[in-house]
Amino acid sequence: MRVTTRQGWKWITGFVLFGLAAIVLAGFLFAWSGLYSVAASRGHWAVTNAALTFGMQNSVRTHALGIEAPPLDSEDLSTLGAAHFHSGCAFCHGAPGVPISPIAQSMLPSPPDLSTSMREWRDRELFWIVKNGLKYTGMPAWAAQQRDDEVWAVVAFLRRLPTLDAAAYRELALGGLTVPTQSGSEIATTEGTSEAVSACARCHGQNRRGPDSRLVPVLHGQPREFLMAALEEYAHARRPSGIMQPLASDLSPEDRERVAHYYAGLSPPVPPDLPLNPESVERGRLLATTGDTAARIPACTDCHGLSSLPVYPRLAGQHAPYIVNRLRLWKSGLTSRSSTDAIMAPIARRLTERQIEDVAAYFSSIRAAGKASR
C-alpha cells in the first residue's frame, strides 16, 4: 500500500514537471515564431490591461511602504515642482493649458493627464513612482537618484495640480516670465517656443526679479567662473540634480559661458522681506566670520566673502532655505563628483543643525553687493 502511494506521488510530480516544461517550451516557440505583435499601435487586450494595472498598483503600494512623507505644504516646494514639471513632465502628461504631445499620446500605455485623470495614490506612492519610474510603460525614473528632496518638490506640486487653471499654472511654471509673441520668421527660424521650457529665468528670475522659489539659488552677481563650473558639473552629471542636469546638458560650452556672463552681470534682486530672528543672525555672523576652532570649522567668509576667489560661490543675499537645503544634503552624505565638493562637504558635515540655520539666516540677511564691488 505504502509503495503504491509513493509511486502515485512520483507519477504526479513527473506529470507536473512535464507540464511545466511543455508550457515553457510552448512559450519559447511562440516568442521565437514572432507571431506575437509588439506593435504599440494595437493596444492590449482588456484582460492584459487589467492584469498589468493590477500588478503595477500593487507593486507601487508594496514598495512605497515605509517611505515617510515630509510636510508638503510649502510654496517654495510646489513652485519649484511646477517649474520642473513644465520642462520634465508636461511633454508627456500635459498640464492645464498645455496639451499632451501627439507623440506621447501614441505611447502604450499613453500617459494620463495628471490634472484630471490620475489614479488615487498616497504621497509616498507618488514619490515612489516619480523617483523610480514605471517599467514597461515609458514613465522615466528621476535622473539623480540621490535627490529625494527634488522628487518631493514634484509630489508637492502634483497635489496642487488639480486646483490650477491654465493661467495659475502658467504663472507658477513660467515664474512670471512673459514670452513675447513671435513673428512668422522667428517661429520659422528659431527654436524658442511660447512654452519657454528651457528658459532659465522661469526659475532663476531675470533683471531685478530673483527666484520665486527660495529653494532655487540666486545667480545674480555670482562670479562667472563659478557659474560656468557649476553648469559644467551638472552637464557631466558630476553634481547630482534631476532638475539642473537635463537643462545644463542642453547647453553647449559656449552657451554656458554666455549665460554665466549674463547672470554674473546682473545686480542683486530685491530680497523678500522676511522676519528674521536677530539672535540667530548674530550667532550666524560670528560663525561665518570667525569660524569655530574647537569644531574645526573655518570662517565661511574665507571662501564666500565678497573678495574671495571667483571659483567660490557668494552667499550674501542667498535665500536661507536654499542654503539650509544644500548644507543638509552634504550632511546627510550626498556624494557629488564635482571637484569643489571635496572642499565643502567635510565643512558642512561638521555643522550642527542650529549652526546651519544660523549661518543661513545671517547670509540671507545681508544685502549682496552689486557687481561693482566684486
Ligand code: HEC
Ligand atoms: C516619456 C513620457 C513620460 C514622461 C517624461 C513622464 N511620464 Fe509619467 N507616465 C508616463 C507613462 C507612459 C505612464 C504610465 C501610465 C499608465 O500606467 O497607465 C506614466 C505614469 C505616471 C504616473 C502614474 C499615473 C497614474 O494615474 O497612475 C505619475 C504620477 C507620473 N507618471 C508622474 C510623472 C511626473 C511627475 C513626471 C515628470 C517628473 C513624469 N511622469 C514624466 C510617461 C511619462
Ligand code: HEC
Ligand atoms: C525648473 C527650474 C530651473 C530652471 C529652468 C533652471 N534652473 Fe538652475 N537651478 C535650479 C535649482 C533647483 C538649482 C539647485 C540645484 C542643486 O541643488 O544643485 C539650480 C542650480 C543652478 C546653478 C548652481 C548655482 C549655485 O549657486 O550652486 C546654476 C549655475 C544654474 N542653476 C544655472 C541655470 C541656467 C543657466 C539655466 C538655464 C539654462 C537654469 N539654471 C535653469 C532650478 C532651475
Ligand code: HEC
Ligand atoms: C575652504 C573654502 C571654503 C570654506 C571655508 C567654506 N566653503 Fe562653502 N563652499 C566652498 C566651495 C568650493 C563650494 C562649492 C561646492 C560645490 O558646489 O561643489 C561651496 C559651497 C557652499 C554652499 C552652496 C552655495 C551655492 O551657491 O550652491 C554653501 C551653502 C556653503 N558653501 C556654505 C558654507 C558655510 C556655511 C561655510 C562656513 C561654515 C562655508 N561654506 C565655508 C568652499 C568653502
